Amino acid sequence: MEKILIVDDEKEIRDLIEIYLKSEGYEIFKSENGLEALEILNREEIDLVILDVMMPKLDGIQTCIKIREKSELPVIMLSAKSEDIDKIFGLNMGADDYISKPFNALELIARVKSHLRKYNRYKNMSSCTESMKLENEIIIDDLVIKLDLHQVYKGDELIKLTPTEFEIITLLAKNKGKVFSIANIYESVWKQEYLESDNTVMVHIRKIREKVEEDSRKPRFIKTVWGVGYKIDK
Known part of the structure; x- marks a missing residue:
């Protein structure tokens, strides 16, 4: 329970x-x-x-x-x-x-x-053994997303993301090049209908950038497509 x-x-x-x-x-x-x-x-x-x-x-x-x-x-x-x-x-x-x-x-x-x-x-996923999860990985330059372990590494450094942050970066990384609107991200991750005034996604994107980007104001990984949404295109 x-x-x-x-x-x-x-x-x-x-x-x-x-x-x-x-x-x-x-x-x-x-x-x-x-x-x-x-x-x-x-x-x-x-x-x-x-x-x-x-x-x-x-x-x-x-x-x-x-x-x-x-x-x-x-x-x-x-x-x-x-x-x-x-x-x-x-x-x-x-x-x-x-x-x-x-x-x-x-x-x-x-x-x-x-x-x-x-x-x-x-x-x-975090309780899986190392041998079970060496396969499911997304590699974007020096950023490695280990899907089975729910872990993200930048080089050798483990980046500590919340489950929600992990879901967002995984959604974008699995669909490299595809632009997701804020509503798309919210409804995909939260499984709730998006309300126009809700800025939850933007706050989470900013937190992810602060953790994975060298300069969150000039992101290498999560790019903003102005007026549309966000994408990872590496």
């Missing part, structure tokens, strides 16, 4: 999300602040975190940073604020997704399932 940690200082929100997710068969852990959440993460094998932005003691942004220091498990941020700057900041700190309050129960469940599917693939 997959374990989900709900972190929100509002008891009503924690209890409501618990009802939604327990009906889907998940084991639920709850916390009212970031410090307590980190303690739970230290003792439990949590598969996904739903994390509120505004909390006492340790807010969601700082909690997300702490989680990313040790784990690549999916983090979905919650916030009553709707401004883009809050979303961009949360994603920049390592969150995989972002949902504004009030949220739709079906949308929340769908996003949880989508991120758990990706994370489970990531865990399964």
Whole structure:
């Protein structure tokens, strides 16, 4: 049974999300602040975190940073604020997704399932033996994407990507030369309908570039096709 940690200082929100997710068969852990959440993460094998932005003691942004220091498990941020700057900041700190309050129960469940599917693939591939995965590789100059291992190397350096970042770069690398619009990428990776105002993909592209490019302002690998989208054409 997959374990989900709900972190929100509002008891009503924690209890409501618990009802939604327990009906889907998940084991639920709850916390009212970031410090307590980190303690739970230290003792439990949590598969996904739903994390509120505004909390006492340790807010969601700082909690997300702490989680990313040790784990690549999916983090979905919650916030009553709707401004883009809050979303961009949360994603920049390592969150995989972002949902504004009030949220739709079906949308929340769908996003949880989508991120758990990706994370489970990531865990399964990462546990493969070296001999099982020397074959499935995409090589672009000095960038090597090991599909079976869910790993990316630049030269001899292992680049630490989140499961979502890995899915994006793999999508582009498998289709070298093809231009993907932001909507194409979002719907392919998140398995959700793209909303015109959503800039999640752009934030993730920027984070990938910061990790794999020597100069993220002059990318060698992930190219911008202005007015259209992104591609890898090496």
